[in-house]
Amino acid sequence: MAGPPAGVTPGAFFEAARASFDRAAARAGCVERAVTLDGSPVLIRVAGGALADRVLPAFAHLDAAPPRTAELAAPRPLVVYCADSATAGETVAAPDWGPLGFGPKCEILAFQGSDVRAVFDPVHRLLHAYDASSATGLFWADSPAAVPWWESSRPLRPILHWWTEGTTRQAVHAGCVGTAGVGVLLAGRSGAGKSTTALACLRGGFEYVGDDFVLADVDRCVAHSMYSTAKLEPRNAARFSELRITEPDRPGAEKVVVQLDRTSVVDRLALRAIVLPEVTGRPGSAVRAASPASALAVLASTTAPQLAGLEAESFVKLGRLVRALPCFVLEAGTDLHQIPVVLADLLEELR
């Protein structure tokens, strides 16, 4: 694998890509959305309305509240530039230093050791890049239509993940629901029942932070909302017919995407426990104690494959989280109305 020749740096690549965004924005206009994520401002700038419709809706619930005063180890303000080749009339050229070399999660290995991280999905042709020196992100697709449904339901995930480096924040593949400001983190593999549990709780009057990815402060044990979408397996979607499905028509769709109203999503909950749903097939639901080791194994092994880079740091952060919170298995029954009752009882015990 070739490294950058003298004078050509990952930073230069990033700046060239940024310049491509500027030209795209000049050509197609720029849609901006300012949000606050765990007290830190995030500005998302999208070239063209069509791509904005694919990137911004999942953040619709996040307010652009004024940031709190600076806190130790809080992420710096983040700016993300989003564009696509069809709108821009140009393509971001790959770094021009020979074979790039990619890791198993599509990370560009030649960037390792620099301030710039990048992943390139060669199937869907999505580029995510992040320059840690300026806390700046870049997202580039072939066209708005080429942005797949799963990217649209949880956009900019790699960039938000890299942005947390060196802080107490960690993007976690988990849901989070609760009552009266306190909640539980729902962790499990695909099909374990995280989304069904989270949405059953939402229907049962719970506060809802997320069902797929949340931003956890592992020291303060707080979960912050990242996205206002939820994903369901098609066979479960009929059980939530009142929800607005935004991505139904895909051949052989393994998941449908639900766009929740902003009033349905709270921006944070204080965590009281980690809960690992397990579908039982029986009507009733119950909770039983689980080991922190089992919770860490589930959290880490389901989070890391979806986030390129910072694996060791993420593992250590998640280890802190499972040591700080009691862990339980939710034996999730087929009677969905019982699930929020069981979790409400658990939260009452832990309050």
Place this chain on the structure above:
Amino acid sequence: MDHPPTRFTLNSANLVTELFEDEMVAVDVDTGRYFSLNLAGATIFGLLAAGHDVATVSATVGVTVGEHVAAFAEELVAQGLLRPRDGTPAPAGSSTVALPVPDGSGAPLDPPQLTAYTDMQDLLLLDPIHDVDAAGWPVRPPE
């Protein structure tokens, strides 16, 4: 006739472990594979990774668990956590394995257990050989 190896070394240059009261969780950062080991398994793994031979480890962990050490060592090798020590240097990296501290009770341990988490469905693995488009990016057809 080849004798089974008796000494081992860590196979990964970047193994991170978390040790809990009775269980260890380990991740090979390079491969993204996760493992959990019960107390006996973590103890055996830690002692072998520290360079002790099978006979010494068997004597250390007591009769109940000791008879499983050799077979468990083979399993650790098969899962890529250890490799036979053959004189080649250990991979350079930051791997350390936290060693369980015996609680002094002398209570017998359960037989060693190792669970490998191989949920790689969300990984987008790149083939080593791929075409490159006009902009220089790799091209891979959807599966």
